[in-house]
Amino acid sequence: xxxxxxxxxxxxxxxxxxxxxxxxxxxxxxxxxxxxxxxxxxxxxxxxxxxxxxxxxxxxxxxxxxxxxxxxxxxxxxxxxxxxxxxxxxxxxxxxxxxxxxxxxxxxxxxxxxxxxxxxxxxxxxxxxxxxxxxxxxxxxxxxxxxxxxxxxxxxxxxxxxxxxxxxxxxxxxxxxxxxxxxxxxxxxxxxxxxxxxxxxxxxxxxxxxxxxxxxxxxxxxxxxxxxxxxxxxxxxxxxxxxxxxxxxxxxxxxxxxxxxxxxxxxxxxxxxxxxxxxxxxxxxxxxxxxxxxxxxxxxxxxxxxxxxxxxxxxxxxxxxxxxxxxxxxxxxxxxxxxxxxxxxxxxxxxxxxxxxxxxxxxxxxxxxxxxxxxxxxxxxxxxxxxxxxxxxxxxxxxxxxxxxxxxxxxxxxxxxxxxxxxxxxxxxxxxxxxxxxxx
Amino acid sequence: xxxxxxxxxxxxxxxxxxxxxxxxxxxxxxxxxxxxxxxxxxxxxxxxxxxxxxxxxxxxxxxxxxxxxxxxxxxxxxxxxxxxxxxxxxxxxxxxxxxxxxxxxxxxxxxxxxxxxxxxxxxxxxxxxxxxxxxxxxxxxxxxxxxxxxxxxxxxxxxxxxxxxxxxxxxxxxxxxxxxxxxxxxxxxxxxxxxxxxxxxxxxxxxxxxxxxxxxxxxxxxxxxxxxxxxxxxxxxxxxxxxxxxxxxxxxxxxxxxxxxxxxxxxxxxxxxxxxxxxxxxxxxxxxxxxxxxxxxxxxxxxxxxxxxxxxxxxxxxxxxxxxxxxxxxxxxxxxxxxxxxxxxxxxxxxxxxxxxxxxxxxxxxxxxxxxxxxxxxxxxxxxxxxxxxxxxxxxxxxxxxxxxxxxxxxxxxxxxxxxxxxxxxxxxxxxxxxxxxxx
Numbered sequence: 001x002x003x004x005x006x007x008x009x010x011x012x013x014x015x016x017x018x019x020x021x022x023x024x025x026x027x028x029x030x031x032x033x034x035x036x037x038x039x040x041x042x043x044x045x046x047x048x049x050x051x052x053x054x055x056x057x058x059x060x061x062x063x064x065x066x067x068x069x070x071x072x073x074x075x076x077x078x079x080x081x082x083x084x085x086x087x088x089x090x091x092x093x094x095x096x097x098x099x100x101x102x103x104x105x106x107x108x109x110x111x112x113x114x115x116x117x118x119x120x121x122x123x124x125x126x127x128x129x130x131x132x133x134x135x136x137x138x139x140x141x142x143x144x145x146x147x148x149x150x151x152x153x154x155x156x157x158x159x160x161x162x163x164x165x166x167x168x169x170x171x172x173x174x175x176x177x178x179x180x181x182x183x184x185x186x187x188x189x190x191x192x193x194x195x196x197x198x199x200x201x202x203x204x205x206x207x208x209x210x211x212x213x214x215x216x217x218x219x220x221x222x223x224x225x226x227x228x229x230x231x232x233x234x235x236x237x238x239x240x241x242x243x244x245x246x247x248x249x250x251x252x253x254x255x256x257x258x259x260x261x262x263x264x265x266x267x268x269x270x271x272x273x274x275x276x277x278x279x280x281x282x283x284x285x286x287x288x289x290x291x292x293x294x295x296x297x298x299x300x301x302x303x304x305x306x307x308x309x310x311x312x313x314x315x316x317x318x319x320x321x322x323x324x325x326x327x328x329x330x331x332x333x334x335x336x337x338x339x340x341x342x343x344x345x346x347x348x349x350x351x352x353x354x355x356x357x358x359x360x361x362x363x364x365x366x367x368x369x370x371x372x373x374x375x376x377x378x379x380x381x382x383x384x385x386x387x388x389x390x391x392x393x394x395x396x397x398x399x400x401x402x403x404x405x406x407x408x409x410x411x412x413x414x415x416x417x418x419x420x421x422x423x424x425x426x427x428x429x430x431x432x433x434x435x436x437x438x439x440x
Numbered sequence: 441x442x443x444x445x446x447x448x449x450x451x452x453x454x455x456x457x458x459x460x461x462x463x464x465x466x467x468x469x470x471x472x473x474x475x476x477x478x479x480x481x482x483x484x485x486x487x488x489x490x491x492x493x494x495x496x497x498x499x500x501x502x503x504x505x506x507x508x509x510x511x512x513x514x515x516x517x518x519x520x521x522x523x524x525x526x527x528x529x530x531x532x533x534x535x536x537x538x539x540x541x542x543x544x545x546x547x548x549x550x551x552x553x554x555x556x557x558x559x560x561x562x563x564x565x566x567x568x569x570x571x572x573x574x575x576x577x578x579x580x581x582x583x584x585x586x587x588x589x590x591x592x593x594x595x596x597x598x599x600x601x602x603x604x605x606x607x608x609x610x611x612x613x614x615x616x617x618x619x620x621x622x623x624x625x626x627x628x629x630x631x632x633x634x635x636x637x638x639x640x641x642x643x644x645x646x647x648x649x650x651x652x653x654x655x656x657x658x659x660x661x662x663x664x665x666x667x668x669x670x671x672x673x674x675x676x677x678x679x680x681x682x683x684x685x686x687x688x689x690x691x692x693x694x695x696x697x698x699x700x701x702x703x704x705x706x707x708x709x710x711x712x713x714x715x716x717x718x719x720x721x722x723x724x725x726x727x728x729x730x731x732x733x734x735x736x737x738x739x740x741x742x743x744x745x746x747x748x749x750x751x752x753x754x755x756x757x758x759x760x761x762x763x764x765x766x767x768x769x770x771x772x773x774x775x776x777x778x779x780x781x782x783x784x785x786x787x788x789x790x791x792x793x794x795x796x797x798x799x800x801x802x803x804x805x806x807x808x809x810x811x812x813x814x815x816x817x818x819x820x821x822x823x824x825x826x827x828x829x830x831x832x833x834x835x836x837x838x839x840x841x842x843x844x845x846x847x848x849x850x851x852x853x854x855x856x857x858x859x860x861x862x863x864x865x866x867x868x869x870x871x872x873x874x875x876x877x878x879x880x
Contacts, residue, residue, distance in 0.1 A: 099814050124837065126636075142596055146586075160871045201489040439604050439833055440836070
């Protein structure tokens, strides 16, 4: 380890603050992002949490890239340097030398080249400027989500991820050996967030959820961060969609305020969130896509191409990247989805108060009003031909006066990826888990 | 379902806002917390997220307790009512009737009576005023933790809970079947938060962790919420203890500002966090407890009685509820703990830069500086007689210039319980998981 005299009297300066220190001597700390030795003179790029700085010195012995280093030097304006300033090195110290060259050159990485290799070496590739920018944007997104909900009187909850049965039925669960008893990783906090409406009325949770889905696509993860919301004393699912609209607006506001360098680096354009996001029923959406674009929609939902076309329609006609698709049929929703009500207040046998939110061609939310009436819930379980005994843990709380309520969930990685134009959702997670990937 | 005419023109008022509406007609919504029918006149206590309100009316048919209800009525001063105001009911509407009486009377619950029964019926007992107050305090604690760290330049991360091996070795792991491959629930984000120091320098995570510990005590949970912090470019573990001191101060400030009703309800007194929390080495602490209190300390750490006595000493002599116990011996710390350094900079073979924080007689944190030097880490793995091959996933990132770094973790439930004087940590979690409890 190189040990020059440390300069404890100097406070550390961040690279993004260089412009405030022109002509002064500063101390920078960070990673050796790049280096070039021209014999008599050495150039190095130091990367810290806030950005990069070009430094120039002479007689320096530069360690391997990614070493942790400290530079003390004078700040000079330099038009060609990143940020317009350069540091002329007076003292250079290696804090921790890298012992091997990184397996890929961090400054030259491209997401679209060898994605599997990039993920294999994720412990170091995650240091890349674009890679970390995506995760930084996600961190700001989470903060905005929580702050907005707390301001609207929501309370944060933490619910079990080890469960005795799945909230959505038995499929796609990862089994756990819980002291010799069978248990599973939770697919969703659905039941628990509903229970907690009985406690705090309005609740949210940010926590991992698990889907043991065998497919390996660019839009699915087996472990992802779910932004879950549930609110009581609503009139209908319209209240839930209104809330989600406000939450999305708060997210975009914070990203504009606090993530400009990252958005610029990634070339991302944030959407405007309209005061009222357009709403169209699923049936009308299917018809629109078929009639306008000649796309025959398969299944009971919207297929990926139909989602893309419907988003295209609203971008063209209303200039928005968002659309709520509402009134899903029961066949496309779980048993706890609240039925649509007829004019006389009786439940509609076919349609629910469930909705999806599409953003730039992809579903980023499922939500809706849930059944709160105990008798209606038991009828729904029967209509879905589910075993009421296996759902007793779920139905129990509905004996005790649950108010009308509803909520939604956003997949944090999918929303991040779509906001930033990242084609593979795995790059919106630090250490993704997929069908074939359990490390690092 | 009783259906009177709803009053959509009236905005909902919260029970804690009644004093601002004296003489006015308000609409309350909430749960029927308690009821009393004196024949000609009915009293009801309505519970909402903000508290309770006494309401009085005549000719009302009151549903079962815990039903969701709506009351419209006039606010009158009434010295004996909770909060000093009462609502004289003009219209009463049942939103959702409970179909069974609750299994326990919510207003009369006591934590110390039949704790297992209370947990069996947690889906409804969690509605109790004290039960929810504890969880509300925890929510504010989490918000304070995050907000303070964000203000100090920390970035939130989300790391995998499905892992291929344990960070602390192989013991106490819950096994998962991951598409036919063996995997485990993460005991800690230790490795991942260290990796992310290479990305953001300062990181935090709030997420569940898992310990398959067989013991069932009042201070352990098998699933708990870990408040994890890791920071780079430190000089020593002193920087980490300084940070934790500031975090704890920020938590107490927010609780004083935003959780007064809950603290009062629970009779809790918040501690003062001194600007400098006393620090004593483990060896000195053991000696002090032995000499002052005649307690022979077993093992290599502090036993629970020694923790209690050491806290008592600092409460008596320095008037503080906190003490850092420092310089743990290697035998009581994992392999990644950074050794203490001798005056000449060489590693001390016996002691580490690991610390615990005691609060009111119990350990609430482990933390310390970690090894950042690749060669030193390999030597430590050898000295601990661990298999280097099984730790390659861990050691990999240390090839790439990790800066000096350290961190700590706080168990959210244990800190909550200790702050509030709750004797069993399971009541500081909405739905605890323990050796015998997998539901609800």
